[in-house]
Amino acid sequence: MLNKVNVRIGLTALSLIFAIACAESNKNEQKEKLPNEEPKKVEKKNSNLFEVEGKVFSIPSPIQTAFLLKEAGTDYRSSLLNPTEKAGNYATTNQRALNLGIYGADLGYATIYDQSQDAISYMAVSRKMSSELGIDGLFNEVLLSRFEANIGNQDSLLVLVSDAFKKADQYLKNNEQKTISVLILAGGWIETLHFATNLAKSSGSEAIRNRIGEQKITIKNLINLLLPFQDDSPMTSNLINQLNELKDIYGGIEFSYTFNPPTTIAEEKTTVINSVSKVDMTDQELSDITDKIEEIRNNITN
Amino acid sequence: MKKINLLYTSILFLSITLFSVKETQAQCDTIATICNQNFTKEYLSDGQEYRALLINEQTAEFHLTLYGGSIYRFGACSGMNSGNLVFRVYDQDYNEIFSNSEHELSPYWDFKVNSTLDVIVEANLNQDKVNSGCAVLLVGFKP
Numbered sequence: 547m548l549n550k551v552n553v554r555i556g557l558t559a560l561s562l563i564f565a566i567a568c569a570e571s572n573k574n575e576q577k578e579k580l581p582n583e584e585p586k587k588v589e590k591k592n593s594n595l596f597e598v599e600g601k602v603f604s605i606p607s608p609i610q611t612a613f614l615l616k617e618a619g620t621d622y623r624s625s626l627l628n629p630t631e632k633a634g635n636y637a638t639t640n641q642r643a644l645n646l647g648i649y650g651a652d653l654g655y656a657t658i659y660d661q662s663q664d665a666i667s668y669m670a671v672s673r674k675m676s677s678e679l680g681i682d683g684l685f686n687e688v689l690l691s692r693f694e695a696n697i698g699n700q701d702s703l704l705v706l707v708s709d710a711f712k713k714a715d716q717y718l719k720n721n722e723q724k725t726i727s728v729l730i731l732a733g734g735w736i737e738t739l740h741f742a743t744n745l746a747k748s749s750g751s752e753a754i755r756n757r758i759g760e761q762k763i764t765i766k767n768l769i770n771l772l773l774p775f776q777d778d779s780p781m782t783s784n785l786i787n788q789l790n791e792l793k794d795i796y797g798g799i800e801f802s803y804t805f806n807p808p809t810t811i812a813e814e815k816t817t818v819i820n821s822v823s824k825v826d827m828t829d830q831e832l833s834d835i836t837d838k839i840e841e842i843r844n845n846i847t848n
Numbered sequence: 849m850k851k852i853n854l855l856y857t858s859i860l861f862l863s864i865t866l867f868s869v870k871e872t873q874a875q876c877d878t879i880a881t882i883c884n885q886n887f888t889k890e891y892l893s894d895g896q897e898y899r900a901l902l903i904n905e906q907t908a909e910f911h912l913t914l915y916g917g918s919i920y921r922f923g924a925c926s927g928m929n930s931g932n933l934v935f936r937v938y939d940q941d942y943n944e945i946f947s948n949s950e951h952e953l954s955p956y957w958d959f960k961v962n963s964t965l966d967v968i969v970e971a972n973l974n975q976d977k978v979n980s981g982c983a984v985l986l987v988g989f990k991p
Contacts, residue, residue, distance in 0.1 A: 603910070603911050603912075604894070604896060604898070604910055604911065604912035604913075604987070605896075605913075606894065606912070606913050606915060607892070607893075607894040607895050607989065609892060609895075609991070610915055610918065610989060613991055614915075701889065701991075704892055704991065705889060705892065708892045708893040708894075708895055709893060711893075711895040712893045712894075712895050712896060712897055715895060715896050715897060716877075716880070716897045719897075719899075720873050731895075731896070734895075756916075756964075757915070760913070760915070760964045763913050763964070763966045764913050767911060767912075767913065767966075803939075803940065803941075803965060805939055805941060805943045808945050808946065810946065812951060814958070815951070815954060815956065815957055815958055816957070816958040816959070816960060817937075817945060817946045817957065817958070817959050817960070818959075818960045818962070819914070819939075819945055819959055819960065819961045819962060819963075819965065820962055821939060821962070821963060821965055822962070822963045823916070823963040823964050823965055824963075
């Protein structure tokens with residue numbers, strides 16, 4: 547009887563292994579070109595859908611908005627960054643993860659403005675925070691040396707920073723530490739919005755103002771990313787509550803979208819997305835967002 | 849004796865499962881490395897990597913925001929060769945923006961974005977070539 551049970555368990559195990567290990571199994575059939583299809587509007591499908599790693603939402607890179615701030619003509623303001631001396635105050639895993647995201651955004655900001663000394667300091671503090679989170683193998687001495695060796699070469703530095711965070715993200719996901727991965731993304735997003743809101747009024751830049759308004763889309767994605775972890779700690783649930791309050795402020799902002807057919811240039815492997823969107827945000831709404839993001843950030847950094 | 853057998857079977861089952869998971873991760877790592885070759889140095893990673901184990905007709909879906917005035921590159925790969933993954937891009941209202949099935953299942957494509965929008969990327973295996981496998985999606989942008 548026991549042998550039969552063992553055989554059954556064994557077969558189940560083998561089936562499972564087969565299901566996983568047969569990944570990449572190739573058919574011997576000749577590949578056929580798929581038929582061309584006209585661009586179309588499709589009904590949203592609910593069945594047969596496999597969500598990417600159970601979470602389907604993505605957050606834009608903080609570096610993109612930092613570039614926008616520079617292009618808008620704003621000067622570098624080191625006072626906007628979270629002081630590196632505070633790193634020692636962050637004792638819990640969640641605090642460290644959120645502040646690694648914040649320091650990572652600071653690192654990107656300093657790098658884009660060619661602030662070598664600050665960039666090195668923020669790379670060093672990112673290394674310290676990641677080491678405390680157990681991902682020191684990625685932000686290691688080699689990376690720090692390569693970073694220092696490439697000072698003055700902004701393109702290379704940004705590649706190093708982006709790749710380091712991508713590897714950290716993958717490492718954490720592979721090791722079932724998705725909460726940390728999501729909190730790092732959240733920290734980066736909060737810090738970027740902190741930069742933008744602080745610079746919007748003084749610069750008078752319409753581009754920065756629009757970018758702040760456009761976060762109406764992203765904040766929903768961020769909350770969706772965090773929701774599966776809301777019971778992990780009081781800090782996470784509190785963060786979600788605060789982000790929901792921020793989302794409520796965003797609720798009053800008009801974000802209109804009009805679809806226009808895209809243009810594809812096949813020989814350049816490029817599609818131009820011609821759709822148009824517009825943000826309509828009052829000064830009061832901008833002021834409310836500024837206050838709220840400061841409150842959220844202060845709760846994380848202080 | 850029965851307890852020992854059960855314990856032995858459980859340990860064996862757990863070990864094999866853990867081995868399989870690690871094996872799958874290693875396979876995804878290899879595919880991600882190959883997929884990354886579609887990104888020249890002029891593209892910066894968005895700092896994230898999206899993976900899914902797909903079987904048969906399963907579809908992976910993810911949502912992301914594309915900022916106006918930017919150029920993005922999407923890389924979508926499965927297996928060691930190109931042409932194993934079909935990917936389509938839709939806007940928030942499911943208007944189709946792009947499908948690589950119309951472009952020889954190209955493993956990467958660039959998107960020039962005039963205005964900020966939310967897009968949905970769907971990916972599934974080219975069943976003419978593969979039944980199952982790790983799907984990797986990478987996103988880069990031009991600074």
